Amino acid sequence: MTTDAATGNQAATPSLSILAQYVKDLSFENPGAPRSLQARENAPSINISVNVNANPLSETEYDVVLSLNAEAKDGGKMLFNAELSYGGVFRVTGFPQEHMLPVLFIECPRLLFPFARQIVADATRNGGFPPLMIDPIDFAQMFQQRMTEEQVKAQVSKTN
Numbered sequence: 001m002t003t004d005a006a007t008g009n010q011a012a013t014p015s016l017s018i019l020a021q022y023v024k025d026l027s028f029e030n031p032g033a034p035r036s037l038q039a040r041e042n043a044p045s046i047n048i049s050v051n052v053n054a055n056p057l058s059e060t061e062y063d064v065v066l067s068l069n070a071e072a073k074d075g076g077k078m079l080f081n082a083e084l085s086y087g088g089v090f091r092v093t094g095f096p097q098e099h100m101l102p103v104l105f106i107e108c109p110r111l112l113f114p115f116a117r118q119i120v121a122d123a124t125r126n127g128g129f130p131p132l133m134i135d136p137i138d139f140a141q142m143f144q145q146r147m148t149e150e151q152v153k154a155q156v157s158k159t160n
Contacts, residue, residue, distance in 0.1 A: 019090065030079070030080050036128075044074045047071045048071075050066070050142065067083075067086075072132075090104075090108050
């Protein structure tokens with residue numbers, strides 16, 4: 001705790017701690033094996049989707065789940081589909097209320113991402129493909145986009 005000299009109020013120093021990390025769900029599908037493992041002329045098209053959810057467990061603890069879905073196709077044929085839900089339990093204290101959503105939806109997934117990325121890379125490699133190294137994700141931009149979408153939904157529901 002720190003004391004604000006001007007007001008004499010005690011304020012908690014902001015703190016973000018990871019209490020646990022876990023694989024909630026992991027799926028790897030290689031429906032065309034062993035044919036899907038053959039050399040090909042063109043690189044497959046890979047579509048990656050990302051989602052973040054956060055749920056309170058207590059007044060200071062939150063469960064944050066980073067979901068990654070990577071689907072590789074060659075033409076119309078699926079080569080592989082990797083799905084991972086990777087979670088963390090975080091203790092968040094001392095942040096002003098207006099900073100809680102950015103902490104939960106930007107900072108927490110940023111801490112989880114390197115571990116989730118490695119799990120997806122290992123799963124694709126173990127499935128017989130080169131490891132899929134997902135590019136870094138801009139969680140701040142993702143959060144801003146989500147907030148904008150929520151505001152648009154709110155405006156639409158007000159007019160209807």
